[in-house]
Amino acid sequence: MSVQADTARRRIEELLRTNEEQIIGRWAKIAKASSEELSELYRALLASLDEGKNDLADIRGLLADLSRSRARAGFAPSDTARAVFGLKEVVFELAESDADWAEAAGGLVWFSRLIDDLGLYTFETYTDAREKIILDQAEQLLELSTPVVKMWDGIVAVPLIGTLDSARTQVVMEKLLQTLVDTGAEHAIIDITGVPAVDTQVAQHLLKTVVAARLMGAECVISGIRPQIAHTIVTLGVEFGDIVTKASLADALAHTFRRAGIEVGRARQAHVSIRAENA
Amino acid sequence: MTGEREVVITSSADVVAVRQLVRSVAIEVGLSLVDQTKIVTAASELARNALVYAGGGDVRILVVENGHRRGLKLIVTDDGPGIPDLELALTDGWTTGNGLGLGLSGSRRLVDEFDLLSGPGKGTTVTVTKWAR
Numbered sequence: 001m002s003v004q005a006d007t008a009r010r011r012i013e014e015l016l017r018t019n020e021e022q023i024i025g026r027w028a029k030i031a032k033a034s035s036e037e038l039s040e041l042y043r044a045l046l047a048s049l050d051e052g053k054n055d056l057a058d059i060r061g062l063l064a065d066l067s068r069s070r071a072r073a074g075f076a077p078s079d080t081a082r083a084v085f086g087l088k089e090v091v092f093e094l095a096e097s098d099a100d101w102a103e104a105a106g107g108l109v110w111f112s113r114l115i116d117d118l119g120l121y122t123f124e125t126y127t128d129a130r131e132k133i134i135l136d137q138a139e140q141l142l143e144l145s146t147p148v149v150k151m152w153d154g155i156v157a158v159p160l161i162g163t164l165d166s167a168r169t170q171v172v173m174e175k176l177l178q179t180l181v182d183t184g185a186e187h188a189i190i191d192i193t194g195v196p197a198v199d200t201q202v203a204q205h206l207l208k209t210v211v212a213a214r215l216m217g218a219e220c221v222i223s224g225i226r227p228q229i230a231h232t233i234v235t236l237g238v239e240f241g242d243i244v245t246k247a248s249l250a251d252a253l254a255h256t257f258r259r260a261g262i263e264v265g266r267a268r269q270a271h272v273s274i275r276a277e278n279a
Numbered sequence: 280m281t282g283e284r285e286v287v288i289t290s291s292a293d294v295v296a297v298r299q300l301v302r303s304v305a306i307e308v309g310l311s312l313v314d315q316t317k318i319v320t321a322a323s324e325l326a327r328n329a330l331v332y333a334g335g336g337d338v339r340i341l342v343v344e345n346g347h348r349r350g351l352k353l354i355v356t357d358d359g360p361g362i363p364d365l366e367l368a369l370t371d372g373w374t375t376g377n378g379l380g381l382g383l384s385g386s387r388r389l390v391d392e393f394d395l396l397s398g399p400g401k402g403t404t405v406t407v408t409k410w411a412r
Contacts, residue, residue, distance in 0.1 A: 163295050197298060197316055199323040200379045228316035235317060236324075236385035237371055 008106030013049050015094055015104065020046075026090045031083035037066065042087075060121055067122040071129035080126055084119040088112055146172045148179040155187045155256050156180065157249070161194030169205035173212060180218050187260055188213050189252045193224030203238040210243050219259060221245070223252035284340040288330050288357075297326045297338050301353065304340050308349045309411045318351055318409040321389040324382040325355040325405050331376055333359020333403065343408060350391070350410040357404075362397040369395070 016023065024042055028035040044059040063084070070080045091111060095104040146168065151157045156179050158172060176188060190206065192198065198206075210220040223246040225233075233240075246252040257264060263275050284304065286297050301322040305315040322338065329336030336357030343352045362368045369387060374380035383405075387393040390407040397403035 163298075165291050165295075196302070197319045197323060199320045199327070200381045200385060201323075201327060204379050228313040231313045232316050232320045232389065235388045236320065237381045237388065238379065238385070 008104065009110050010107075011100065011104050012091070012095070012107035012111050015091065016046060016049070019094060023087075023090050023094065026093075027087050030086035030089055033083050041066070056118070059118065063118060063122050064125040067125040068129040071126050071133065077123055077126045077130075081119045081123050084122055085115060088115045146175055148175050150183065150185075151189065151253060152257075152260075152262065154183075154185045154260060155189070155253070156183060156185045157189040157191060159191045159194065159249075162196075164195060164202045164205055169202075169209065173205075173209045176209065177212060177216060180213060180216055186218050187256045188218050188220045189249065189256060190220060190222050191224040191249045191252070192222065192229070193226070193249065195224075195229075198229050198233055198238075200236060200238060203233065203236075203240075207240070207243070219244075219256075221252045221255060223247070223249045282342075286326075286338045286340075287335070288326050288337060289335045291327075291330065294323060294326045294330060297340075298323050301340060301351070304342065305351055305409070308342055308351050310351065310409060311412065314409055314412070317389040318353070318407075321386040321407055321409075322353055322355075324386045325353065325407070328382055328405075329355055329357040329359070329403070331378075333357035336403075345410065348410050350408050352406065352408045355405045355407075356402065358402040361399045361401045361403055362395075363399045365395055365397060368397075 020039075020042065024035050024039050027042075028038050031038065041059065041062055044062050048056050048059050066083075067080050071077075088111070092108060095101065095108055146158070146160075149157050149159070156176070158176050160172065164172075176190075179185065180188065190209065192206070195202065206222060210222065213220045221244045222240070225245050225247055244252075244255060246255060284300055286293060286300060288294065288297070298319050302315060302319050305318050310318065326336075326338050329338075334357075336355060336359070339354040339356075341352040341354070343350045367373055369384050370380075371384045372380040373384075374382075383395075386405075386407065390409050392406075392408040394406040395403070396405075
């Protein structure tokens with residue numbers, strides 16, 4: 001750094017130090033942020049300048065925290081960046097009214113670059129934080145959307161809703177097979193009423209799940225085949241072979257009751273009695 | 280509604296986006312529920328083909344008119360390796376991946392008009408149309 005630029009820089013640093021209160025007040029107004037938050041940032045900035053080695057680790061850490069908390073609160077990334085850039089505006093105004101304008105102007109370039117860097121850094125952390133939120137939500141959705149419910153003693157059902165991609169099918173299959181082991185159930189119903197379209201990939205996933213369940217000694221029924229889905233599957237040319245499919249979950253349950261030898265009847269006083277055969 | 284919609288395919292999430300967009304345009308065009316499901320399924324197959332075999336591509340969705348009928352046209356393009364033998368590629372059960380081998384041939388049956396343009400090193404363009412009845 002040339003001697004001239006160095007003095008200009010020191011001039012700005014001097015400006016920052018002597019007008020701390022005024023700058024923070026004005027900055028808080030422009031950035032629409034609390035002055036406590038900003039004065040913490042401001043002090044970190046001054047401290048990093050003090051060391052004179054452009055060691056921005058502390059202020060970056062603070063900015064990352066600010067950026068992350070704003071991402072969670074739903075602020076736009078430009079708002080967060082603008083909060084940082086606001087400081088530039090304040091310092092420029094101050095430098096303009098400075099007696100030694102020419103000298104300060106040289107330092108402004110340096111200062112502007114510093115603030116740009118910090119602003120971009122908040123943008124980066126903001127994006128990272130957002131990305132992480134999205135990833136977490138996707139994972140939560142994966143967990144949420146695949147319950148295995150017990151329908152009856154020895155009968156479990158998986159109501160599928162939404163899009164079936166490879167990752168979700170994997171989760172569904174694992175959960176279903178594990179439940180078959182845990183509960184000792186011998187019958188499973190996969191209900192696809194909530195799946196908007198069955199293409200060859202979805203069909204293949206379903207077929208594999210049924211075959212896997214069979215390998216474990218369980219019988220599997222696919223239910224919730226609506227007319228338009230049936231039409232599409234036939235036209236596509238997908239064959240479900242000897243896999244039992246039913247239009248509704250009720251049909252599938254009735255079928256499974258028959259296969260399991262469970263009788264459900266209506267008693268005289270509108271009372272349901274169940275009897276399982278000892279097979 | 281007129282105009283063209285475009286979706287760039289780079290991940291399986293984009294395939295989902297294509298399905299949703301095709302579904303909404305199909306409803307606007309006035310396709311029946313069965314035909315909606317068919318064109319959505321065909322779009323899903325073709326978009327996934329572009330993703331799996333070419334690493335990505337792009338889907339254009341157009342509303343077309345033919346006298347008094349309205350229809351939905353899909354143009355799926357990729358810059359992948361291309362298909363050397365079109366007839367073989369349209370055979371049921373034939374696949375170079377690990378799917379069922381019904382995506383391309385099945386899509387042809389799901390739509391009213393089907394056009395496949397491809398060659399080794401030339402990428403692949405599939406154009407399909409479904410007309411409202």
